[in-house]
Amino acid sequence: xxxxxxxxxxxxxxxxxxxDSGEIVEDGxxxxxxxxxxxxxxxxxxxxxxxxxxxxxxxVGDEEAEKQIRTGLxxxxxxxxxxxxxxxxxxxxxxxxxxLAAYFKxxxxxxxLGGNIAVDGGSGQVGPRLAENLGINHVTSIVxxxxxxxxxxxxxxxxGDQEFIExxxxxLVTAQQGLNEPRYPSLPGIMKAKKKxxxxxxxxxxxxxxxxxxxxxxxxxxxxxxEKEAGKILEGEIDDQVNELVSLLKNEAKVI
Amino acid sequence: xxxxxxTLKGGSFLLDSxxxxxxxxxxxxxxxxxxxxKTTEDFVKEKVVPELxxxxxxxxxxxxxxxxxxxxxxxxxxxxxxxxxxxxxxxxSSSLITEKFALAGSFSLSHGAHVGIGSLPIVFFGSEEQKxxxxxxxxxxxxxxxxxLTEPSSGSDALSAKTTAKLNDAGTHYVLNGEKxxxxxxxxxxxxxxxxxxxxxxFSAFIVEGAYEGVSTGPEEKKMGIKGxxxxxxxLEDALVPKENVLGEIGKGHVIAFNILNIGRYKxxxxxxxxxxxxxxxSAKYANERKQFKLPISKFTLIQKKLAEMAAKTYAAESxxxxxxxxxxxxxxxxxxxxxxxxxxxxxxxxxxxxxxSLNKFFGSEVLDFVVDEAVQIHGGYGFMAEYEVESxxxxxxxxxxxxxxxxxxxxxxxxxxxxxxxxxxLPLLEKAGGLQxxxxxxxxxxxxxxxxxxxxxxxxxxxxxxxxxxxTAAQKYGEKLQKEQEMLANVADLVxxxxxxxxxxxxxxxAINKDGLEKANQKLLMTEVYTQExxxxxxxxxxxxxxxxxxxxxxxxxxxxxKKLTRHTxxxxxxxxxxxxxxxxxxxxxxx
Numbered sequence: 001x002x003x004x005x006x007x008x009x010x011x012x013x014x015x016x017x018x019x020d021s022g023e024i025v026e027d028g029x030x031x032x033x034x035x036x037x038x039x040x041x042x043x044x045x046x047x048x049x050x051x052x053x054x055x056x057x058x059x060v061g062d063e064e065a066e067k068q069i070r071t072g073l074x075x076x077x078x079x080x081x082x083x084x085x086x087x088x089x090x091x092x093x094x095x096x097x098x099x100l101a102a103y104f105k106x107x108x109x110x111x112x113l114g115g116n117i118a119v120d121g122g123s124g125q126v127g128p129r130l131a132e133n134l135g136i137n138h139v140t141s142i143v144x145x146x147x148x149x150x151x152x153x154x155x156x157x158x159x160g161d162q163e164f165i166e167x168x169x170x171x172l173v174t175a176q177q178g179l180n181e182p183r184y185p186s187l188p189g190i191m192k193a194k195k196k197x198x199x200x201x202x203x204x205x206x207x208x209x210x211x212x213x214x215x216x217x218x219x220x221x222x223x224x225x226x227e228k229e230a231g232k233i234l235e236g237e238i239d240d241q242v243n244e245l246v247s248l249l250k251n252e253a254k255v256i
Numbered sequence: 257x258x259x260x261x262x263t264l265k266g267g268s269f270l271l272d273s274x275x276x277x278x279x280x281x282x283x284x285x286x287x288x289x290x291x292x293x294k295t296t297e298d299f300v301k302e303k304v305v306p307e308l309x310x311x312x313x314x315x316x317x318x319x320x321x322x323x324x325x326x327x328x329x330x331x332x333x334x335x336x337x338x339x340x341x342x343x344x345x346x347x348x349s350s351s352l353i354t355e356k357f358a359l360a361g362s363f364s365l366s367h368g369a370h371v372g373i374g375s376l377p378i379v380f381f382g383s384e385e386q387k388x389x390x391x392x393x394x395x396x397x398x399x400x401x402x403x404x405l406t407e408p409s410s411g412s413d414a415l416s417a418k419t420t421a422k423l424n425d426a427g428t429h430y431v432l433n434g435e436k437x438x439x440x441x442x443x444x445x446x447x448x449x450x451x452x453x454x455x456x457x458x459f460s461a462f463i464v465e466g467a468y469e470g471v472s473t474g475p476e477e478k479k480m481g482i483k484g485x486x487x488x489x490x491x492l493e494d495a496l497v498p499k500e501n502v503l504g505e506i507g508k509g510h511v512i513a514f515n516i517l518n519i520g521r522y523k524x525x526x527x528x529x530x531x532x533x534x535x536x537x538x539s540a541k542y543a544n545e546r547k548q549f550k551l552p553i554s555k556f557t558l559i560q561k562k563l564a565e566m567a568a569k570t571y572a573a574e575s576x577x578x579x580x581x582x583x584x585x586x587x588x589x590x591x592x593x594x595x596x597x598x599x600x601x602x603x604x605x606x607x608x609x610x611x612x613x614s615l616n617k618f619f620g621s622e623v624l625d626f627v628v629d630e631a632v633q634i635h636g637g638y639g640f641m642a643e644y645e646v647e648s649x650x651x652x653x654x655x656x657x658x659x660x661x662x663x664x665x666x667x668x669x670x671x672x673x674x675x676x677x678x679x680x681x682x683l684p685l686l687e688k689a690g691g692l693q694x695x696x697x698x699x700x701x702x703x704x705x706x707x708x709x710x711x712x713x714x715x716x717x718x719x720x721x722x723x724x725x726x727x728x729t730a731a732q733k734y735g736e737k738l739q740k741e742q743e744m745l746a747n748v749a750d751l752v753x754x755x756x757x758x759x760x761x762x763x764x765x766x767x768a769i770n771k772d773g774l775e776k777a778n779q780k781l782l783m784t785e786v787y788t789q790e791x792x793x794x795x796x797x798x799x800x801x802x803x804x805x806x807x808x809x810x811x812x813x814x815x816x817x818x819x820k821k822l823t824r825h826t827x828x829x830x831x832x833x834x835x836x837x838x839x840x841x842x843x844x845x846x847x848x849x
Contacts (some may be wrong), residue, residue, distance in 0.1 A: 016845060028774075028840075028848060067287055074291055184298055187330025187343050188293045 001053035001147075003044045004107065005112040006126065007037035007072060008098060008127040009065040013119055022222050031077050033068045036115025041173035043145065044113050045076040051147060053110070054078045058103065060085050060096045064196065073193035074185030080198045085213075087203060092215035093125040099213055100126070101133040102206040111152070112172040117142050124174070131172035138172040139165055266481040266608040269675055269756055270723060273689050276767035279760065282580020282849070283768055287522040291296050292349050295354035296331060300326070304360040305827070311363055311484040312648075316581040319366050319486070320400065320444050327397025332371050336379055336832055337596075338428040339604035341392030347585040351578070358530025361648055368527060369440035370394070373520050374401025377449045377461060381512050381599035386463060390447060398682030402445035404436035404464075404490045405513060411582050411664045415510060418526060419452040419492060429496045430454070430462065432470070435491040438659075442473045443486030450490070450497075451509050460508035462497050464732040471493035481651030504599055514610075520660045521613040523586065525577040525620030527720045528656055531569040531649060532624050539563065542635055544845060546652045552577045553634070560838035561831075562634055564786065566627045567841055570793075571783040571849065575760040580612040611673050615753050618663040621656035628653045641795060668742065668751035671727065674752070675738075692721065697814075706776060708781055709762055711825065712788040716758050718822045721797050723751040725818070726802045733806050747802045754791040761787050779848055782837040796823045 011017070012030035019025065030066070033066070035043070044055045057072045057080040059065050069080045083103060088095050104112070114133075117124040133139030143162075144155035147169070154165045157176045203210060232248075234241040249256050272520040284295075303325060307318050323451075326332055334350035337341020350371070357364040375394045378386055385820065385825040410416045419434025431453050439448070448471075450464045464471060474489035504512050540563060543554035550697040570758050587605035588596065595601045606613075631641035631646045639646045657663045678685035704714045728746050734741055761784040797817070805814050 016843070017845065028844060067290070070287055071291055071294075092849045152719055185291055186328070187292060187295070187334065187345070187349075189330075189343075190288050190295070191343065193291075217504060 001051045002108055003048055003053055003055045004104075004109045004112045005037065005040045005044045005055065005057050005070070005072070005077065005124065006112060006130070007057055007059050008034045008115070008120075009059065009061050009068040010034040010120045011072040011116055017224065019222055019224055022101045022224065028191055031064070031068065032073055034115050034120075035178070036117060036119070036206070038115075038182040039177070039179045040113035040173075041072050041075055041077060041146065042180045043175060044111075045183075046146075046180065047111070047147065048078075049183045054098065057082065058083070059100050061085050062071045062252045063200075069198060070193050071185055073196045073198070074189040075183055076189060077196075079115050079196055081201060082198065083201045083203075085203075087210045088213050088215070089210065090215035090218070091213075093121065093123050093129070093218045095213045097126045097133065098206055099203070099206065099208065100130050102208050104130070104134055104200070110169050110171075112136075112170075114172070114173045114174045116176045127172055127174040133171075135170055136170045138174075139167060140174045141176040142173045143176050145173060145179075180200070258315045263590050263608075265584060265677075265682060266293050267611045267677055267683050268719060269759055270674070271684060272751060274759065274763060276763040276770065279763045280585070280604075281438060281508065281764040281767055282578050283764070283771070284582075285348070285352075289348060289352055292334075292345075292807070293352040293356055294430065295329060296353045297359065297665035298736070299326065299329060299331065300356060300360045301733050304363050305775075308361055308484060312560070313487070314443075314484075316486055319363060319484070322363065323366065323370060323400060324397040326367065327395065331367075332397050333374060335371060335432060336391050336395040340379075340387050342395040347588060348581050351523070351581045354523050354526045354738045358527045359534055362482040363517035363650055365440055365485035365532075366400075366526060368523065369403060369720060370397075370401050371443075371665075372523050373403035373516055373591070374441065374445070374447070374449065377403070377512050377516050378463065379501055380515070380602040381461070382670065383500075384471075384597075386503065394447065399446040400441055400444055400802050401449070402439050402441040402490075403437045404442075404448050404450045406437050406439075407435060408437050412662060414451075414513060414708065416534075417451055418455060418461065419450070420439050420456050421452040421454045421460065421462065421497070423454075423499070424496070427499070428609070429498055432464065432492040432495040432497055434492050438477065438487055439473075439490045439661055440485055440487055442488035442490055443476060447845040448490060449503065449512075449724050450492070451513060451577070452492075454506055455552075459513075460506050461503040461509045461512045463501040464492075464495065464497050468495055468497060479655075481648065481654055511603050512599070516609050517604045517661060518606045518613040521617035521666065522577070522580055522609075524660050524783050525613075525616030525655060525674070526581070528620035528653075529570065529574045529577055529622035531653065532566070532573065532627040533847040535568050535624075535646065535649055536563065536570060536648075536841065537629045537845065538630045539566070539634045539844045540841050545843060546636075546638075554838075554842045557835055559634060560842070561834045563841045564834035565838040566630050567837060567847055568783040568786040568790075569623045569626060569781070570847055572757040572761050572787045574849075575764040576612075576757050577616045577620060579760045580609060581618050583609050583612065591623045611670055611677075611752070612756070614661070614666040614669045614673075614749075615756055617660055618657070618666045618749075619753055619757065621653075621663060624653050624656060657699070664742075664746070667746045669722075670749040671745045671754050672739065673729070674748075675731070685724075689724050689731075692724050692728065695816065696721065696725065696818045696822070699818075699821055701821050704825065708769065709766060709784065711828070712758065712762050712784055713794045715788055715825060716755070719751070719755050719758060719792060722795055722822055723748070723818065725815070725822075726751060726799055726806075729806045730814070744802060744805065750798050751795060754795050756787045758791050765820055779837070782833055782849075785828055786830065786833050786837060790828060792823070792825075793827075 009031050012032045015029050046054050055077040057077045060083045083099055114127040128138050139154050141157045142154050143157050150169050152167050156163045158244045233243055311318050311525040330343050333342035334345040357367045378390050383507045394401050407417050421430040421432050424431055446466050450462045454460050460651045470493045477487040543559050544552050548551050591601055628650045632650050635646050637643050677683040704711050730744050765780040765784045769778050799819055807815055
């Protein structure tokens, strides 16, 4: 089976985010594989181990993403492609998807796995848009998948409910928490990853012009959420407490 | 990693100047190193830490299972060659694993004793058969190792061990009798490296399996800290050990013991760095959360001062210890695969850096003790409560100044080793000291410019001269009897230590400035400035105390005036520097370089 994983390098979820003149400060920050993409990589490795074939990681980003790609290879993926997008102006989800589409047009993927969302931008758009563009089926937010005879049996998370789907390959799925428990890259895996093929492509290689993939959105402003204030504990008779709570929700928090 | 034309001699930093491209720094880590560190950290945080409370209640079946899980990831096999089922990585890789395991609190002892003093004697000194028999299962964690040297009546004086070994009449087995005390992992170890005297005379090492007849362990000790590690007495009552389980040469047990201790001391330092970084992290987080007088306490400059001092000392420890790791690694790399199979070669390669290993041990453990003490202080009363992580960090830290050779013993070893190297002609100490007095008499204090690191380099040069002056005068005055002057020896060790620390900070910072520019290396520069200034103040005080003990009258006055010239400089504004240094620690809530 030709298994592909689309993955993204993101900010470590444990990092404290700092903003300086409208830009997120990246100095000294740790970067990781987007945690949802990690589920995708783990599932891809398990599918390969069960059905044979090869797992190829595909990432759009700058050369720094090589570190996260190597981590994916250390987990057990077979090879990887990094598509550099440094020339793209104002890149957004559209840009990433357009670049990926150009790449996948020449591949014969049986299944493409990705994360449900990326924890940085949080749009969840790249996967479904890519499937649409390639004209293949897609299922988002999956928590289980079994493949047999060119068909996939999938369980997906629907805001806490489950939906069971049977669908034919080729297929794109995005991974939700609960799909699996991603393995740690083992030390032998890390040493092997060094020797696995990692191909770097740029827009020219995909016959793309930078104008074609320029972002379609415009970021107006970036700011941190307001600092969390200390909580309030209401006292007195239950009735008084309820009345006070209702009044606070109406007048102070203005949520009802 | 950093390479040099030829490996540097141990202790040569005292006399020669080293350039920044000759030292290994944490900034030189490869991508693989970073990944190995990450796997270890993730494993420890996600798998070990959640079980730590039960492990501290002596539920050791958890420790055994976690060690096996660590083995499956390769975290036990870094130092074991591939042909014996390990991964055979460089020493920096295994150091990173050790550093990250420090996050596992007392469980790090179980890991460290197994991969370090437990397994390494077989890795370095085992015969081909012994390696094939034991290493594959030790590398995967199917079997756990321990190290048994200390006895109730022989601690620092390890060679006075009373445990005996006698060949049985059939000539097939050694019969071991004695008690080994405070053996880490004893509660669940399968393999013990045990030292005993054959016929009460020839100090030798043995591989003793826990399942052998006559081998048993005592009850768990009740300890001040590291409660999650198993510590018991190993009891040998007519224990039958196959003859082929003698490790290394008969009568040469000390070669194994001392070289394993060297590596153990270095690794202890590495672990202390990991612990210190974690203490800074939890302290900075707490200081941002805790409000008093309507302000997070991190806004108070006295708290900032503490965080800055914790960081500057940690930087010094990290810089010296990884520099040492680089040296040991290169010494190993300079041996061919065949040469590495000979215990004697390995012993020589590690032994070359005995001075550095001792420094790593006592400095690392004292930095950690300082850092956890201030960490508790930043937490105030909460730091005294068991539900806060710093409470156990504080208790766990204390043992580091005691085991693997007390800090006092390690201080004695430093000048003793320097003198031995000088006598053997490996360190031209006496030559350098000879010309010094005249040079010092003529010396005029220099004007120091204000380029980055310029003052620090100047102070380092003078610190080296002060070391030569004190060590030379002491050697002259006491001759052979110097070894009985323990206070003076400790003073010399402290001078050596500060020289090594200051230089390692400067070289690391210089390397970073050369690579990334001044702006990006600013935090490193600040830590180097702060550390150097404080260390130099200590050097001056130690030198004064030493001189008045070594000399008197006019001669003393001359020496003191030379010291005055050597120490003349305009100190930096420490209050301002420490405030500046604390900013990123508080912002990022962690140790920042």
